[in-house]
Amino acid sequence: MFDFIMNDILGTPAILVGLFALFGLLLQKKGIADVISGTLKTIMGFLILNGGASILIGSLDIFGKMFEKAFHIQGVIPNNEAIVAIAQQTFGKETAMIMLFGMVMNILIARFTPFKYIFLTGHHTLFMACLISAVFATGGVTGLPLIIIGSIILGLLMVFMPALVQPYVREITGNDSIAVGHFGSFGYFVSGFIGKRAGDKSKSTEDIKVPKSLGFLRDTSVAMSLTMTILFLVVAPIAGKGYVESELSGGVNFLVFSLMQAITFAAGVYVVLAGVRMLIAEIVPAFKGIADKVVKDAKPALDCPAVFPFAPNAVIIGFLFSFVAGLLSMFLLPLFGLKIIVPGLIPHFFTGAAAGVFGNATGGRRGAIIGSFANGLLISFLPALLLPVLGSLGFEGTTFGDSDFGVVGILLSFLIKLFS
Numbered sequence: 001m002f003d004f005i006m007n008d009i010l011g012t013p014a015i016l017v018g019l020f021a022l023f024g025l026l027l028q029k030k031g032i033a034d035v036i037s038g039t040l041k042t043i044m045g046f047l048i049l050n051g052g053a054s055i056l057i058g059s060l061d062i063f064g065k066m067f068e069k070a071f072h073i074q075g076v077i078p079n080n081e082a083i084v085a086i087a088q089q090t091f092g093k094e095t096a097m098i099m100l101f102g103m104v105m106n107i108l109i110a111r112f113t114p115f116k117y118i119f120l121t122g123h124h125t126l127f128m129a130c131l132i133s134a135v136f137a138t139g140g141v142t143g144l145p146l147i148i149i150g151s152i153i154l155g156l157l158m159v160f161m162p163a164l165v166q167p168y169v170r171e172i173t174g175n176d177s178i179a180v181g182h183f184g185s186f187g188y189f190v191s192g193f194i195g196k197r198a199g200d201k202s203k204s205t206e207d208i209k210v211p212k213s214l215g216f217l218r219d220t221s222v223a224m225s226l227t228m229t230i231l232f233l234v235v236a237p238i239a240g241k242g243y244v245e246s247e248l249s250g251g252v253n254f255l256v257f258s259l260m261q262a263i264t265f266a267a268g269v270y271v272v273l274a275g276v277r278m279l280i281a282e283i284v285p286a287f288k289g290i291a292d293k294v295v296k297d298a299k300p301a302l303d304c305p306a307v308f309p310f311a312p313n314a315v316i317i318g319f320l321f322s323f324v325a326g327l328l329s330m331f332l333l334p335l336f337g338l339k340i341i342v343p344g345l346i347p348h349f350f351t352g353a354a355a356g357v358f359g360n361a362t363g364g365r366r367g368a369i370i371g372s373f374a375n376g377l378l379i380s381f382l383p384a385l386l387l388p389v390l391g392s393l394g395f396e397g398t399t400f401g402d403s404d405f406g407v408v409g410i411l412l413s414f415l416i417k418l419f420s
Contacts, residue, residue: 318356
């Protein structure tokens with residue numbers, strides 16, 4: 001029963017979000033039709049979002065393989081899922097308990113403090129619980145003390161990280177109805193902070209003017225397809241016709257395959273945006289019940305794609321400049337005596353795109369470029385700095401990718417050494 005609740009209910013983000021919607025609608029005493037419709041459409045919106053993410057992740061994965069083959073890149077590839085899968089074998093029970101009681105702490109803190117955020121990104125809750133378990137275990141903290149301390153820290157992070165970026169989220173959305181619940185928040189904060197000081201918010205990425213003959217570029221999906229087509233058609237020939245057709249395309253011509261993968265990526269983003277719009281349209285009114293009856297003024301803290309529809313051009317710009325920073329970092333990291341971190345396209349897309357939206361909201365085009373570039377540096381250097389902490393646990397081959405895991409892991413490790 002415990003595994004069923006932890007893995008199948010709380011570990012399935014779509015069901016978790018759907019349960020909050022169901023709870024909120026029941027508290028508002030909505031009719032049965034509204035309750036069923038609102039709950040199912042909330043889950044559906046989340047599944048559409050995830051479906052879109054899977055489509056574009058598949059395309060990015062292929063591009064990543066081409067890129068590695070083309071440029072013979074070797075180094076550590078950050079991968080949250082991989083490191084959590086390894087850690088679960090040692091700290092599975094502790095991680096599950098910290099996740100469960102961390103969510104309880106989140107609701108209690110939101111109920112009794114001014115930080116009214118309910119963190120709804122379940123897989124990131126699991127990842128952070130795993131990181132906390134692993135780092136404390138290296139310091140000799142185990143058993144009940146580990147679960148109590150870990151749950152408190154996780155609960156605090158689940159409200160403080162959304163609170164950190166909420167002033168910028170209000171600038172993005174123009175209201176205070178949603179928050180961002182994603183442990184890449186430190187990168188988004190840095191992007192928004194730099195954008196405000198280095199950019200000009202009146203020159204938005206969404207107002208970029210193009211000649212009349214290139215008017216089709218105003219369509220984000222077309223612009224994204226063309227951008228990815230250029231990237232694929234540059235990298236695929238360098239990777240080699242033989243490699244692409246024998247290892248990736250199943251015999252399909254490498255140029256045709258590359259073109260289809262580029263358009264598939266853009267289609268994935270289109271589906272993500274549709275899912276986000278449906279999710280927000282359902283979860284915000286459903287959350288009113290929770291905000292009125294359980295946690296007054298509660299705000300749903302959603303995954304980072306929640307901000308994508310507010311600045312689609314900044315999504316493309318953010319991804320590209322975060323990735324460029326990741327490439328540059330490959331040459332900079334050895335100069336600081338750190339291991340090379342291979343820029344993972346998936347973290348650079350999701351956190352880079354969100355950082356671009358944050359930078360644009362506070363500093364326009366220049367803010368989107370500089371802010372997402374800063375995010376790219378952060379998600380390269382922080383995983384490299386975190387490696388020695390995780391390496392002592394036998395995880396030398398991979399590390400966490402998003403910025404908050406690096407910040408939290410390094411700080412906790414420092415504190416444990418200070419008090420041990």
